[in-house]
Amino acid sequence: MSASTLIPEQIAMAKSGQEPLPRWMRLYNVLTAPHPDIKAVHVGRQARITSTILVVLFIISLFTFSSLERLPIAPLYVIGCYLLSRRKHYWLGAVGMLFFFGFVPFATYFEIVRNAHLLDLSAVWLLMPVILTSLLIGLQATVITAIAVSTTALVVRFALGELFAYEFLTNGDLLLILVASIVISVATFIRDRYIVAGQLQELRDAQRELQRRNQDLILYNRELRDFASILAHDLRAPLVNIRGFTDELQALVREAFQNAQPEDSLVQQEDVDEFFGFLEESAVAMDELLDQLLGLSRAGRRELTLELVRLDALVEHSLVMQRHSLQSRQIEVEHQPLPSVYADHDGLQQVMDNLVGNAVKYLDPGRPGTIRIWADEDDEKVVIYIQDNGRGIAEDDLEKIFQPFRRARNSGETDGRGLGLAFVRTLIRRHGGQVAVQSQLGQGTTFSFSLPKRTPEATEAA
Amino acid sequence: MSHKTILVVEDNRGHAKLLQIHLHRREIDYPLAIVKSGQEALDYLRQNGDYAAVEPPGLILLDLNLPDISGAELLKTIQGQHPIDQIPRIILTTSDEREDLEACREYGYYSYHVKPPVYDDLADEIRGLLG
Numbered sequence: 001m002s003a004s005t006l007i008p009e010q011i012a013m014a015k016s017g018q019e020p021l022p023r024w025m026r027l028y029n030v031l032t033a034p035h036p037d038i039k040a041v042h043v044g045r046q047a048r049i050t051s052t053i054l055v056v057l058f059i060i061s062l063f064t065f066s067s068l069e070r071l072p073i074a075p076l077y078v079i080g081c082y083l084l085s086r087r088k089h090y091w092l093g094a095v096g097m098l099f100f101f102g103f104v105p106f107a108t109y110f111e112i113v114r115n116a117h118l119l120d121l122s123a124v125w126l127l128m129p130v131i132l133t134s135l136l137i138g139l140q141a142t143v144i145t146a147i148a149v150s151t152t153a154l155v156v157r158f159a160l161g162e163l164f165a166y167e168f169l170t171n172g173d174l175l176l177i178l179v180a181s182i183v184i185s186v187a188t189f190i191r192d193r194y195i196v197a198g199q200l201q202e203l204r205d206a207q208r209e210l211q212r213r214n215q216d217l218i219l220y221n222r223e224l225r226d227f228a229s230i231l232a233h234d235l236r237a238p239l240v241n242i243r244g245f246t247d248e249l250q251a252l253v254r255e256a257f258q259n260a261q262p263e264d265s266l267v268q269q270e271d272v273d274e275f276f277g278f279l280e281e282s283a284v285a286m287d288e289l290l291d292q293l294l295g296l297s298r299a300g301r302r303e304l305t306l307e308l309v310r311l312d313a314l315v316e317h318s319l320v321m322q323r324h325s326l327q328s329r330q331i332e333v334e335h336q337p338l339p340s341v342y343a344d345h346d347g348l349q350q351v352m353d354n355l356v357g358n359a360v361k362y363l364d365p366g367r368p369g370t371i372r373i374w375a376d377e378d379d380e381k382v383v384i385y386i387q388d389n390g391r392g393i394a395e396d397d398l399e400k401i402f403q404p405f406r407r408a409r410n411s412g413e414t415d416g417r418g419l420g421l422a423f424v425r426t427l428i429r430r431h432g433g434q435v436a437v438q439s440q441l442g443q444g445t446t447f448s449f450s451l452p453k454r455t456p457e458a459t460e461a462a
Numbered sequence: 463m464s465h466k467t468i469l470v471v472e473d474n475r476g477h478a479k480l481l482q483i484h485l486h487r488r489e490i491d492y493p494l495a496i497v498k499s500g501q502e503a504l505d506y507l508r509q510n511g512d513y514a515a516v517e518p519p520g521l522i523l524l525d526l527n528l529p530d531i532s533g534a535e536l537l538k539t540i541q542g543q544h545p546i547d548q549i550p551r552i553i554l555t556t557s558d559e560r561e562d563l564e565a566c567r568e569y570g571y572y573s574y575h576v577k578p579p580v581y582d583d584l585a586d587e588i589r590g591l592l593g
Binding site for chain 2: 243
């Protein structure tokens with residue numbers, strides 16, 4: 001699950017049947033921290049934001065109280081902020097900052113460090129609520145608190161005309177800052193503990209259930225593939241007999257006919273040959289069907305060998321296979337340049353053969369056929385499109401066509417066994433991609449499949 | 463050498479019969495000894511029980527899909543068992559699954575044919591092996 005899907009607002013949205021949170025609460029949800037448990041997921045983006053803002057705050061405070069003596073704090077401050085924003089060293093950073101900024105007023109008070117007041121205690125007080133919030137609640141809440149606190153402080157100071165003064169904040173200012181941060185802290189705390197936590201629990205339960213079902217599905221799928229394979233093999237054994245003895249019988253009958261007088265016979269030899277023809281044809285058809293079933297089962301199990309595959313070469317190959325149809329039916333093909341991808345060459349060739357073959361096969365004989373092939377890509381994937389202006393698929397049939405042995409109703413007499421697309425989907429899924437189809441009856445169909453972009457290194461792991 | 467028998471390990475009666483018909487038609491006249499299970503095949507090869515008096519066969523035609531022990535198991539069992547492992551083995555199978563055949567390759571075989579075999583090729587092979 002990607003990090004961005006977990007912001008509390010979306011958790012609330014995902015929970016069906018639940019009233020959405022009030023607008024102010026949703027805004028606050030988006031702006032502040034998620035529950036500590038999902039903090040981990042957010043840490044990358046959050047860390048950057050937190051560090052940046054804390055450093056900016058520091059620079060502002062530097063300019064607010066320009067004093068060269070305070071500069072040595074800068075690296076420490078930055079390190080502290082950085083640690084604070086890291087998940088692993090979160091506590092270390094927070095404790096360090098607390099100690100550092102707690103030590104300064106202590107030292108100043110007891111005059112342990114000479115000129116400790118130069119460290120500018122107003123900055124310390126400014127940061128205390130920030131640190132406390134980060135300890136108690138979470139990083140994003142810290143950011144909001146820090147912004148609220150520092151803005152308040154700066155506004156107050158500016159209003160008091162003390163922008164360049166080198167003074168403690170007044171007690172009144174401090175009180176304002178503390179109250180503001182405490183209010184924010186408490187609000188965040190309540191939201192996290194009582195609202196998000198509840199939703200999160202449900203989300204976790206749902207996720208667990210999903211994982212369990214996924215496991216079941218994987219098992220079920222494996223059983224099904226094994227079943228298909230066993231079935232195909234076991235069905236083939238009797239078929240060997242049916243075909244074998246059909247041949248034998250035909251030879252015997254033919255011989256009997258040769259020896260018999262034609263007028264003795266109740267049936268004509270042509271009839272018998274026709275009957276045997278039906279037998280043989282059916283047995284061959286069943287054999288082919290079993291072959292395809294085995295192929296489908298194998299596509300689900302076969303080890304994929306990933307290599308750099310030129311999609312253009314695959315398309316060329318598929319078009320060559322369809323050369324006869326393309327020429328005799330004067331089909332126009334628009335083949336735009338495609339990228340290369342890391343994939344299983346043979347598997348992908350079969351996918352391409354299937355999709356190009358379908359595009360040709362289901363063209364409308366009533367009008368000039370056009371097939372377009374192109375690709376789109378972004379950082380993560382390549383999507384290949386194969387479009388035809390053929391007879392199209394009814395909306396009701398769209399989901400069905402990917403299932404084994406199921407074909408669209410208007411496929412009519414067109415030759416095929418209904419396994420090609422099931423095969424395509426299995427192979428593309430195994431590559432981590434997806435197959436999609438868009439179609440309009442009488443207008444044409446666009447099949448597309450996506451393939452994740454992989455580097456050779458990532459391929460090793462796949 | 464013409465007295466050598468061919469041991470056919472095949473549980474499907476039809477398949478065995480077709481094999482018999484086609485080999486006979488191609489003038490392969492070595493006697494066929496047909497056994498219907500892996501255990502029976504082992505008994506035959508080891509001359510156990512009913513098979514105490516039989517001669518060791520000159521060739522084994524082996525189906526992989528057997529009711530008791532699989533053809534692959536059988537190959538594994540006779541692997542390294544002298545002199546049984548000297549007898550050439552030809553696999554006849556309905557399966558062209560790569561894994562199945564790779565497992566068998568480890569245990570050694572002369573060739574394999576997917577059923578129904580091209581009988582002319584099979585006959586040529588048998589003639590080549592049995593002379």
